[in-house]
Amino acid sequence: MPSTTAPPDIELIIEDIGGGGGRGKPPAGGDDGGDSGPGGKGGGNRPRPSPPSSRRYYTGMALGIVSILMFFMALASAFLVRRGTSLDWVPVRLPPVLLVNTLILLSSSLTLELARRRLGQTDLGGFRTLWSVTTGLGLLFLLGQLIAWRQLVSAGVFIASNPASSFFFIFTGLHALHLFGGVGALLYVALRKFELAKISRSVAAEITSYYWHFMDALWVFLLALLYLGR
Amino acid sequence: MDTNDSGATYPKTPQPGFLSRSVFSTNHKTIGLQYLWLALLSVFLGMALSLLMRIHLVWPGAHIPFFSDLGDLPERYAALIVLHGSLMVFMVLTAAPQAGFGNYFLPLQIGAREMAFPTLNLFSFWATATSLLGITAAFFLQQELGVTVWLTSVALFCAASLFTAFNFTVTVLDLRAKGMTLSRLPLTAWAWFLTAILAALIFSILLAACVLLLSDRVLGTHFFAITAAFSAPISSFAAPGVPVTWQRLFWFFAQAEVYVAMLPCFGIATHLLATFARKPVWKERAVVLALCAVGVFGFCIWGQHMFASGMNPYSPLVFALLASSLGLPALVLLFSWLGTLWNAKIQLTTSMLFVLGFISLFMAGGLSGIFLARQDLAAAAVSDDFITGHFHLVMGVAATFAILGALFFWFPKLFGRRLNEPLGKLHFWLTFAGVYAVFMPMHWLGLISHTRVSSVSQLQAVTTLGADLRAFITVASILTIAAQGIFLFNFLASLLRGEKADVQNPWRATTLEWSIASPPPFDDFGPCDPVVYRGAYEFSLPDVAEDFVPQHLAPEQVAKVR
Numbered sequence: 042m043p044s045t046t047a048p049p050d051i052e053l054i055i056e057d058i059g060g061g062g063g064r065g066k067p068p069a070g071g072d073d074g075g076d077s078g079p080g081g082k083g084g085g086n087r088p089r090p091s092p093p094s095s096r097r098y099y100t101g102m103a104l105g106i107v108s109i110l111m112f113f114m115a116l117a118s119a120f121l122v123r124r125g126t127s128l129d130w131v132p133v134r135l136p137p138v139l140l141v142n143t144l145i146l147l148s149s150s151l152t153l154e155l156a157r158r159r160l161g162q163t164d165l166g167g168f169r170t171l172w173s174v175t176t177g178l179g180l181l182f183l184l185g186q187l188i189a190w191r192q193l194v195s196a197g198v199f200i201a202s203n204p205a206s207s208f209f210f211i212f213t214g215l216h217a218l219h220l221f222g223g224v225g226a227l228l229y230v231a232l233r234k235f236e237l238a239k240i241s242r243s244v245a246a247e248i249t250s251y252y253w254h255f256m257d258a259l260w261v262f263l264l265a266l267l268y269l270g271r
Numbered sequence: 272m273d274t275n276d277s278g279a280t281y282p283k284t285p286q287p288g289f290l291s292r293s294v295f296s297t298n299h300k301t302i303g304l305q306y307l308w309l310a311l312l313s314v315f316l317g318m319a320l321s322l323l324m325r326i327h328l329v330w331p332g333a334h335i336p337f338f339s340d341l342g343d344l345p346e347r348y349a350a351l352i353v354l355h356g357s358l359m360v361f362m363v364l365t366a367a368p369q370a371g372f373g374n375y376f377l378p379l380q381i382g383a384r385e386m387a388f389p390t391l392n393l394f395s396f397w398a399t400a401t402s403l404l405g406i407t408a409a410f411f412l413q414q415e416l417g418v419t420v421w422l423t424s425v426a427l428f429c430a431a432s433l434f435t436a437f438n439f440t441v442t443v444l445d446l447r448a449k450g451m452t453l454s455r456l457p458l459t460a461w462a463w464f465l466t467a468i469l470a471a472l473i474f475s476i477l478l479a480a481c482v483l484l485l486s487d488r489v490l491g492t493h494f495f496a497i498t499a500a501f502s503a504p505i506s507s508f509a510a511p512g513v514p515v516t517w518q519r520l521f522w523f524f525a526q527a528e529v530y531v532a533m534l535p536c537f538g539i540a541t542h543l544l545a546t547f548a549r550k551p552v553w554k555e556r557a558v559v560l561a562l563c564a565v566g567v568f569g570f571c572i573w574g575q576h577m578f579a580s581g582m583n584p585y586s587p588l589v590f591a592l593l594a595s596s597l598g599l600p601a602l603v604l605l606f607s608w609l610g611t612l613w614n615a616k617i618q619l620t621t622s623m624l625f626v627l628g629f630i631s632l633f634m635a636g637g638l639s640g641i642f643l644a645r646q647d648l649a650a651a652a653v654s655d656d657f658i659t660g661h662f663h664l665v666m667g668v669a670a671t672f673a674i675l676g677a678l679f680f681w682f683p684k685l686f687g688r689r690l691n692e693p694l695g696k697l698h699f700w701l702t703f704a705g706v707y708a709v710f711m712p713m714h715w716l717g718l719i720s721h722t723r724v725s726s727v728s729q730l731q732a733v734t735t736l737g738a739d740l741r742a743f744i745t746v747a748s749i750l751t752i753a754a755q756g757i758f759l760f761n762f763l764a765s766l767l768r769g770e771k772a773d774v775q776n777p778w779r780a781t782t783l784e785w786s787i788a789s790p791p792p793f794d795d796f797g798p799c800d801p802v803v804y805r806g807a808y809e810f811s812l813p814d815v816a817e818d819f820v821p822q823h824l825a826p827e828q829v830a831k832v833r
Contacts, residue, residue: 100445108472123516
């Protein structure tokens with residue numbers, strides 16, 4: 042439906058101008074009276090409530106990413122300490138399908154950026170196609186991880202087999218859980234009727250893209266850790 | 272992150288229906304009050320548990336109705352400690368000053384009307400409430416299942432705290448009213464903000480540790496429990512059988528958690544001190560820097576809890592240095608408090624008494640912390656009782672005093688009535704004497720348990736002294752807890768039929784929450800957004816008629832001295 046395009050983006054620009062707390066020029070401070078500050082006697086012309094700005098979503102996502110990073114760093118440090126202090130470590134042979142999965146995930150980040158570019162050019166049809174491709178690639182990655190799990194299980198490597206296999210399943214499982222949330226966000230952006238929402242489509246798409254790229258980079262880090270720390 | 276978090280549109284009107292208005296409300300004031308009720312319930316539950324422990328220590332055979340019927344396995348006593356600790360630390364010290372008072376007063380103080388993500392806030396509260404239910408239920412379940420339920424509840428609390436932390440940080444950064452620059456932010460808001468950042472970092476660590484431990488218990492992995500056959504090699508610094516990995520993760524969280532509990536209390540104490548001393552906060556900017564420094568140092572000293580469990584021989588020195596440097600920001604705070612009090616016309620309300628009590632307890636407890644921060648002293652000179660006394664003074668009761676001070680201060684705003692002052696003062700003095708009588712002897716107990724004895728008579732003397740001290744502590748704690756009945760009576764009686772707070776600003780305070788009616792209307796500031804014209808602590812200015820200038824007063828509205 043390329044006809045219904047522009048409104049969300051215009052909305053975004055307007056919202057950003059109306060940005061939030063404390064950033065506006067502060068009224069004249071101090072107590073040297075006689076300053077022609079805003080607000081006459083009785084505060085008659087105090088500002089009407091402005092529509093909430095979308096900046097909070099960016100800040101919130103930034104904080105969420107930092108928190109998730111701390112979560113996985115805690116796991117990674119547990120991995121390193123456990124690896125260094127035990128004799129019961131049996132290295133896991135990483136299934137080759139993980140490489141394919143990695144490529145799938147990396148390319149999903151690429152299609153996500155292309156989709157957002159289409160949205161910027163107000164080409165909603167192209168956006169929808171590429172966005173769906175991204176969602177599909179994300180689901181394909183999750184399927185690929187499941188295949189990797191099944192290959193390990195059929196090779197007799199279970200989560201409780203030894204610390205190395207435990208960490209493999211915990212890392213991949215928790216990452217998949219977080220990525221599943223990312224797929225949910227992708228579906229939300231694709232299916233939400235943004236005419237009714239407080240947040241515009243391009244803001245939602247941008248925030249989702251931050252999360253998705255972060256999940257992408259996190260996976261590369263985890264894979265490197267699992268490979269180098271065998 | 273939930274991007275579909277919708278606040279109500281403006282202007283807000285009270286939603287109909289009891290459930291959506293009072294129980295599952297997204298209004299920050301309702302949620303803040305709910306947290307406070309939760310903390311009140313938990314603090315009395317936690318006190319009852321500590322009473323059980325004290326009685327059990329001194330009169331082990333005593334029959335306690337209901338509790339003794341649960342059986343007398345040794346694990347019961349361990350369960351008491353775990354339950355007491357998790358209720359007090361999570362549901363009281365973490366929830367009350369931050370999520371309780373913070374949810375209610377942060378948006379009011381910065382003129383925000385709402386938290387950044389109200390729906391997420393609603394989720395946080397109910398996750399916390401569920402977690403409280405789970406932690407309590409775990410006590411009554413069969414042991415193996417009980418530990419798993421407890422652990423799941425703690426993980427849930429971590430998730431709830433993370434979302435609360437996001438909400439607080441984003442609210443302070445993005446939702447401040449016009450004119451509310453960072454330098455005009457009340458110190459309470461600063462403290463809530465810094466606490467939220469710290470909480471966002473550390474609760475994910477505890478969550479990760481809980482996930483690994485749950486996996487150990489449910490999925491049969493061995494992340495922490497190294498089986499005897501595979502215990503650590505000689506070359507490793509870790510003592511065999513010690514779950515060092517768990518200790519690292521846990522203390523990384525838990526040491527910083529102390530500051531998650533204490534930072535809001537520092538903010539509240541400084542704020543109340545300035546209000547009741549009728550003076551600006553002395554060196555306000557230094558206080559903000561000190562609060563930041565507490566957060567940063569507190570984040571880096573987890574290792575001081577692991578002096579005894581084996582680590583690289585050089586690292587204790589680093590941790591000891593970092594832990595000792597926490598004294599610097601603490602000193603800055605102390606000097607600011609003293610500087611604010613200097614030459615002040617102090618109004619000794621109950622609220623102010625509790626703040627002064629907070630300072631006294633924080634200093635008394637902090638002094639013993641200097642011993643514990645040194646790896647050599649901590650390992651050699653003191654035992655568990657010393658540490659118990661130390662952290663109960665500095666973290667437990669000090670923070671509780673700040674919470675009580677805040678409650679007496681904000682009660683008129685919360686409920687439109689005032690707490691009874693004479694009863695409050697009686698409660699203060701009894702509690703103040705009581706907590707010193709309980710926790711000071713614990714330091715002594717900790718010191719004498721390492722006494723070197725060279726004869727049987729000396730050993731007997733030390734043992735008798737220890738037993739006497741324990742009995743004294745138990746009697747003192749029974750009396751102190753009994754004194755809390757005064758508070759409970761005062762709270763409930765004042766809630767129902769206390770003196771009406773007929774003015775909206777009874778303490779003549781400066782911040783925005785006092786510019787609106789008590790209790791605040793559903794939409795806080797009404798149809799117009801507040802505007803801030805000045806800093807938060809403009810007390811006793813030289814050429815102004817009143818001894819305080821509220822933040823929302825425009826320069827031309829300030830009445831001058833004729």
